[in-house]
Amino acid sequence: MRIGLYPGTFDPITLGHMDIIRRGAKLVDKLVIGVTTNPSKSPLFTLDERLAAVRRECTDMPTEIEVVAFDTLLIDFARSVGASLILRGLRAVADFEYEYQMAGMNQYLDNGIETVFLMADVALQPIASRLVKEIASLGGDISKFVTPPVHKDVLAKIGRSKR
Ligand code: ADP
Numbered sequence: 001m002r003i004g005l006y007p008g009t010f011d012p013i014t015l016g017h018m019d020i021i022r023r024g025a026k027l028v029d030k031l032v033i034g035v036t037t038n039p040s041k042s043p044l045f046t047l048d049e050r051l052a053a054v055r056r057e058c059t060d061m062p063t064e065i066e067v068v069a070f071d072t073l074l075i076d077f078a079r080s081v082g083a084s085l086i087l088r089g090l091r092a093v094a095d096f097e098y099e100y101q102m103a104g105m106n107q108y109l110d111n112g113i114e115t116v117f118l119m120a121d122v123a124l125q126p127i128a129s130r131l132v133k134e135i136a137s138l139g140g141d142i143s144k145f146v147t148p149p150v151h152k153d154v155l156a157k158i159g160r161s162k163r
Contacts, residue, residue: 004028004116005083007074009129010035010050011043012150013057016127019120020089025063027116032081033058037071044133044157057147074102075109083113090117091125133158 006024010017010033025031035050043050047069055067070077078086086106088099103115119125127145136142136154143151 007034024087
Protein backbone atom coordinates (compact mmCIF):
# COMPACT_ATOMS: atom_id res chain seq x y z
CA MET A 1 0.00 0.00 0.00
CA ARG A 2 1.43 3.37 -1.06
CA ILE A 3 1.08 6.00 1.64
CA GLY A 4 1.66 9.71 1.01
CA LEU A 5 2.14 12.47 3.55
CA TYR A 6 1.02 16.04 2.87
CA PRO A 7 2.37 18.27 5.64
CA GLY A 8 1.40 21.87 6.29
CA THR A 9 0.14 24.46 8.71
CA PHE A 10 -3.32 24.82 7.16
CA ASP A 11 -3.97 28.11 8.96
CA PRO A 12 -6.58 28.01 7.48
CA ILE A 13 -7.05 25.30 4.83
CA THR A 14 -7.60 27.00 1.45
CA LEU A 15 -8.95 25.91 -1.93
CA GLY A 16 -5.27 25.70 -3.00
CA HIS A 17 -4.53 23.12 -0.30
CA MET A 18 -7.69 21.20 -1.18
CA ASP A 19 -6.74 21.05 -4.85
CA ILE A 20 -3.31 19.66 -3.93
CA ILE A 21 -4.97 17.11 -1.62
CA ARG A 22 -7.36 16.03 -4.40
CA ARG A 23 -4.50 15.67 -6.90
CA GLY A 24 -2.23 13.94 -4.39
CA ALA A 25 -4.93 11.53 -3.31
CA LYS A 26 -4.95 10.09 -6.84
CA LEU A 27 -1.29 9.09 -6.52
CA VAL A 28 -1.53 7.06 -3.32
CA ASP A 29 -3.69 4.44 -1.60
CA LYS A 30 -3.82 6.49 1.56
CA LEU A 31 -3.01 10.14 2.19
CA VAL A 32 -1.96 11.29 5.64
CA ILE A 33 -2.40 15.03 6.10
CA GLY A 34 0.07 16.18 8.75
CA VAL A 35 -0.92 19.36 10.54
CA THR A 36 2.05 21.01 12.21
CA THR A 37 1.84 22.74 15.54
CA ASN A 38 4.31 25.30 14.10
CA PRO A 39 4.44 27.84 16.95
CA SER A 40 7.05 29.83 14.97
CA LYS A 41 4.29 30.88 12.54
CA SER A 42 1.97 32.00 15.43
CA PRO A 43 -1.10 30.42 13.84
CA LEU A 44 -4.46 32.21 13.97
CA PHE A 45 -6.26 28.93 14.60
CA THR A 46 -5.38 26.47 17.37
CA LEU A 47 -4.09 23.06 16.41
CA ASP A 48 -7.43 21.46 17.32
CA GLU A 49 -9.34 23.99 15.20
CA ARG A 50 -7.04 23.36 12.22
CA LEU A 51 -7.33 19.58 12.58
CA ALA A 52 -11.13 19.82 12.78
CA ALA A 53 -11.32 22.10 9.73
CA VAL A 54 -9.05 19.89 7.59
CA ARG A 55 -11.07 16.81 8.61
CA ARG A 56 -14.35 18.58 7.82
CA GLU A 57 -13.12 19.78 4.40
CA CYS A 58 -11.67 16.40 3.36
CA THR A 59 -14.69 14.15 3.79
CA ASP A 60 -15.22 13.84 0.06
CA MET A 61 -11.82 12.81 -1.33
CA PRO A 62 -11.04 10.00 -3.79
CA THR A 63 -8.91 7.98 -1.37
CA GLU A 64 -8.53 7.20 2.33
CA ILE A 65 -7.50 10.33 4.22
CA GLU A 66 -6.14 10.52 7.74
CA VAL A 67 -5.56 13.88 9.41
CA VAL A 68 -2.90 13.81 12.13
CA ALA A 69 -1.07 16.45 14.19
CA PHE A 70 2.72 16.40 14.36
CA ASP A 71 5.48 18.40 16.00
CA THR A 72 8.51 16.25 15.19
CA LEU A 73 11.05 16.23 12.39
CA LEU A 74 9.09 15.81 9.14
CA ILE A 75 11.11 12.84 7.92
CA ASP A 76 10.64 11.04 11.26
CA PHE A 77 6.92 11.68 11.09
CA ALA A 78 6.83 10.41 7.48
CA ARG A 79 8.57 7.20 8.59
CA SER A 80 6.25 6.77 11.56
CA VAL A 81 3.16 6.84 9.34
CA GLY A 82 4.78 4.54 6.75
CA ALA A 83 4.84 7.19 4.01
CA SER A 84 7.03 6.64 0.94
CA LEU A 85 6.08 10.02 -0.57
CA ILE A 86 5.98 13.53 0.84
CA LEU A 87 3.66 15.75 -1.20
CA ARG A 88 4.24 19.48 -1.44
CA GLY A 89 2.46 22.11 -3.46
CA LEU A 90 4.54 24.50 -5.55
CA ARG A 91 3.49 28.05 -6.21
CA ALA A 92 5.65 29.88 -8.73
CA VAL A 93 9.18 30.89 -7.83
CA ALA A 94 8.47 32.09 -4.31
CA ASP A 95 8.10 28.54 -2.95
CA PHE A 96 10.84 27.04 -5.06
CA GLU A 97 13.98 27.88 -3.14
CA TYR A 98 12.64 26.85 0.25
CA GLU A 99 11.05 23.66 -1.09
CA TYR A 100 14.17 22.76 -3.09
CA GLN A 101 16.32 23.06 0.00
CA MET A 102 13.89 21.15 2.21
CA ALA A 103 13.59 18.31 -0.31
CA GLY A 104 17.38 18.16 -0.61
CA MET A 105 17.93 18.04 3.14
CA ASN A 106 15.24 15.40 3.50
CA GLN A 107 17.04 13.29 0.85
CA TYR A 108 20.09 13.35 3.11
CA LEU A 109 17.99 12.33 6.10
CA ASP A 110 16.19 9.49 4.30
CA ASN A 111 16.88 8.78 0.65
CA GLY A 112 14.05 6.23 0.55
CA ILE A 113 11.32 8.85 0.90
CA GLU A 114 10.63 10.90 -2.22
CA THR A 115 9.34 14.46 -2.21
CA VAL A 116 6.78 14.97 -4.94
CA PHE A 117 5.78 18.47 -6.04
CA LEU A 118 2.31 19.16 -7.35
CA MET A 119 0.88 22.26 -8.97
CA ALA A 120 -2.57 23.42 -8.04
CA ASP A 121 -5.03 24.47 -10.71
CA VAL A 122 -3.69 27.66 -12.31
CA ALA A 123 -6.57 29.71 -10.91
CA LEU A 124 -5.79 28.57 -7.35
CA GLN A 125 -2.03 29.06 -7.42
CA PRO A 126 -1.82 32.55 -5.92
CA ILE A 127 -3.79 31.53 -2.83
CA ALA A 128 -1.82 31.53 0.43
CA SER A 129 -3.18 31.19 3.96
CA ARG A 130 -1.16 34.22 5.06
CA LEU A 131 -2.80 36.48 2.47
CA VAL A 132 -6.26 35.06 3.16
CA LYS A 133 -5.88 36.12 6.81
CA GLU A 134 -4.48 39.51 5.87
CA ILE A 135 -7.26 40.25 3.36
CA ALA A 136 -9.96 39.14 5.82
CA SER A 137 -8.52 41.22 8.65
CA LEU A 138 -8.68 44.29 6.40
CA GLY A 139 -12.31 43.60 5.50
CA GLY A 140 -11.68 42.11 2.04
CA ASP A 141 -13.69 39.30 0.47
CA ILE A 142 -12.02 35.87 0.83
CA SER A 143 -14.87 33.82 -0.61
CA LYS A 144 -12.88 32.90 -3.74
CA PHE A 145 -10.06 31.41 -1.66
CA VAL A 146 -11.73 29.21 0.95
CA THR A 147 -14.92 27.16 1.37
CA PRO A 148 -17.97 28.84 3.01
CA PRO A 149 -17.41 27.06 6.39
CA VAL A 150 -13.75 28.16 6.47
CA HIS A 151 -14.81 31.68 5.46
CA LYS A 152 -17.16 31.73 8.46
CA ASP A 153 -14.44 30.40 10.79
CA VAL A 154 -11.99 33.08 9.67
CA LEU A 155 -14.47 35.91 10.14
CA ALA A 156 -15.49 34.57 13.56
CA LYS A 157 -11.85 34.38 14.57
CA ILE A 158 -10.99 37.89 13.53
CA GLY A 159 -14.21 39.31 14.94
CA ARG A 160 -16.11 40.20 11.79
CA SER A 161 -19.45 38.67 10.88
CA LYS A 162 -19.98 37.12 7.46
CA ARG A 163 -21.82 39.60 5.27
P1 ADP B 1 1.05 28.28 3.50
O1 ADP B 1 2.34 28.09 2.74
O2 ADP B 1 -0.03 28.94 2.67
O3 ADP B 1 1.18 28.85 4.89
P2 ADP B 1 1.06 25.56 4.36
O4 ADP B 1 2.30 25.70 5.12
O5 ADP B 1 -0.13 24.99 5.06
O6 ADP B 1 0.47 26.87 3.73
O7 ADP B 1 1.35 24.78 3.01
C1 ADP B 1 1.40 23.39 2.88
C2 ADP B 1 1.82 23.04 1.49
O8 ADP B 1 0.79 23.43 0.57
C3 ADP B 1 3.09 23.71 0.99
O9 ADP B 1 3.78 22.80 0.16
C4 ADP B 1 2.56 24.87 0.18
O10 ADP B 1 3.49 25.26 -0.82
C5 ADP B 1 1.34 24.23 -0.45
N1 ADP B 1 0.35 25.20 -0.88
C6 ADP B 1 -0.35 26.07 -0.12
N2 ADP B 1 -1.17 26.82 -0.88
C7 ADP B 1 -1.00 26.39 -2.18
C8 ADP B 1 -1.55 26.79 -3.45
N3 ADP B 1 -2.43 27.77 -3.56
N4 ADP B 1 -1.10 26.12 -4.56
C9 ADP B 1 -0.18 25.16 -4.45
N5 ADP B 1 0.38 24.74 -3.29
C10 ADP B 1 -0.02 25.35 -2.17
